[in-house]
Amino acid sequence: MRKKKESKKTIVLTGTAGFYGSSLLRELEKDPRYPNIIAIDCRKPPFELKKTRFYRMSLTETLADSKLVDLLKNEEIDTFIHMAFPYSPPHNLEAVHDLVSVGTMYILNCCAALKVRKIIMSSTTEVYGAHPSNPNFLSEDYERRGGYKSRFLRDKIEAENQFLAFAKKHPETIVTILRPCTTLGPNVRNYKTTFLQRSVLMRVMGYDPLVQFVHEDDVMRAFKLILENDCPGVYNIVGEGVLPISRVLKIAGKLSLPIPSPLLYPFVQLMWYAGIFAAPSSRLDFLKYLSVADGERAKKIGFKPKYSSKDALLSFLGAQRVKNVRLLERTVS
C-alpha cells in the first residue's frame, strides 16, 4: 500500500446519476485535494456542480470507447471510477446487459488506451448469491454463485471478471473492486429499501437467515480510502454484526406474513411482471438462505465502518419516519 502523492491529476467517474456515483461525486466536490473531476453519464448529476466537468454520454452507444478516448486524451487521468451499474433488478434485461457488459468493455478499452494508473469498480455482495451451502462468512475468493438464477447478477459477475482479466493483462494498473453489501441510510434508494418501506411484508415461511447491512456513509468512506491509497484486489465492504431477518422486521415494526415458499415464488414473479414488486422471485433466495460477506480484508487496509449492521438499519428507519411525517405535512398544506 503506497500513499498517493498530492497530485493535480484528473479523476473520472461514470454513473454519476446513480446513488453511489452521485454520493461519491458530492464528496469529491467538497474535497479540495481533487481539483480535476470529470463526470460521465447519460443523465445530469442531481445537484449543482462547482468544479466537476460533466459530459453527457451513453456507454451503450457504438464505439463509445473511441469517443471516450477522444474526449479524454488531453487529460492526465490518474483514476477511473466505474460506477455505471444499476443496483435494482431491471425489467429491460437487454438494455442493462448492454450497459453492464458492453459498457464495461468500452470503459476498459478506454483505460488501456489512456494508460490509466488506477481503476475502481463498484460491485455488490449479491454476486455470491444466497445458497444453503454458503459458509457463514463469504470471503472475497469464494465462488460467486449469484448468477445461477439471475441474469442481472450474471452480467455483474461478468463485468467483474472483465476487470479481473484486465488486472491480469495489465499488471502495471491498479485494479480495485469494491463489493458493498446491502446499503442502507437516509438517502439510498434501491429495491431493498422499497421492500423495507412497505408496512406489510411477505416472508418465506420457516426461513430466517442472517443478514448484514452497511451504511451509505461507510461505503463512501471506503471509496475515498481506495482513492487515497493504492489497494489492488477485491474487497467486501460490510458493517459489523449480523441480524436475523425476523429481527430486522421487528426493529422496523413491520407486519410480516409468512408464506410457504412454493406459493410465494410464483406469486412474487407474477407481481414482478405486473410491475407491482420491485424484484423478481429469484431475490427471494436472499430471504431464505445465508449470504453474508466477510469484511476482514477491508479492515486490513484500514477500513473501519462507523455503523454496525443494526445502526445502519436504524439510521435508515429513522430517516424513513421523518420522511413519512414530511409527506403528511405536504398533503395537509
Added chain:
Amino acid sequence: MNDEGKIHYLKRGPGESWEELARRLETRLSELEKELGHHPRKEKTPALKLLKTFWFGDENEPVEYDEFGRDINFVKKVKPLFDFLYYNYWRVRVQGVKNVPSEGRGLIVANHSGTLPYDGAMIGLAVHNDHPVRRDVRFLVEDFVYHFPFLGTFMYRIGGVRACQENAERLLRENHLVTVFPEGIKGIGKHFKNRYQLQRFGRAGFIKLALKTGSPLIPTAVIGAEEIHPMIYKSTILARPLGVPYLPVTPTLPLLGPLGLIPLPSKWSIYFGEPFDFHKTYGPDAVNDQLLINRLSEEVRQKIQEMVIEGLKQRRSTWFG
C-alpha cells in the same frame, strides 16, 4: 418502609447461610407485595402467540446472538427439553470428560449415528452439564438441513453451524469447542446391520483444521445412539425430490406416522478419549502433506473404533446399560 417511617433491615442471623437469607428476603418481598395489593397480572396468552414468542423471541427480552446466529434466549427455552432427553430418556453416562480442555480451542471428533443427528446435541450437553467449566460446544451441521423450513433456522439458533472448512476454522480461531463427525451422512445413515462400524472418514478435513488452527483433537465414542432409530431400509430414490440424502425406514417410522419420529429410549454412554496433539508433533506445515494427513485421519478413526468396541464390551443391555 412501614407506616411509622422506620426502615426494617433484614439481617443475616448467626449461622444462617446466604441462601436462607435470600429465601427469607423473597418471602418478605412477596408478603410486602400482598400488603401493598400488588398482584402481578397473569394474562392468558393464546397458543399462537406463545408459539410466536417461542420462535421469534419476546418483544421485551434483550437480544443476544453471536455472529453465527446462536440465540442464547432460544437455547434457554429449548434446554429443558434436551435436558429431559439427556437425564431421563437416554440417561447419558459420561466418561473422561476431563479430556475436554477447560479453555481454548478444541475439536471433538465423534462417531455419527442415529438417523437423526441427536448425538451432536448430546455431546454438547455432556460437556455443558458434566464438565467442571460447563463449556458450550458448537457443532457442525450437514448443509441439506438448511434446505428445509424451520429446521435450518432451529439448528443455527441452538448453536449449529453449517459444516465447511471456513466456518470450522473461524470457530476454532475464536477458541470455541467444535464437534465434528467426519463420517458425515455415511455414518448417520448407516443400515442397522452395520451399527457401530465406523465408515470412511472423507477427505480428512478435520485433521487439516487441527493442524492449521493448532487445536487438540478429542476422540469421542457415542454408544447407544445407533438404536434410537434402527434403520432397516433406506430409499434414496424417493428422497431425491425432497432434497434429503435418504428416506429412512425404521420399525416405527412410516408405520406410525409422526409418532415414528419419537426416538427409542436406549441407554447412552459417551466416552471422551485422550486428546491427540498433532499440531505440536507435526507443526502447521504438515497441512500440505496429504499422505500424512490421511494417515493421521485413519489413526483417529482406529482410536474411535477401539473406544466404540470397548464401550460395547462394557454395555450389558441396550436399554438399561
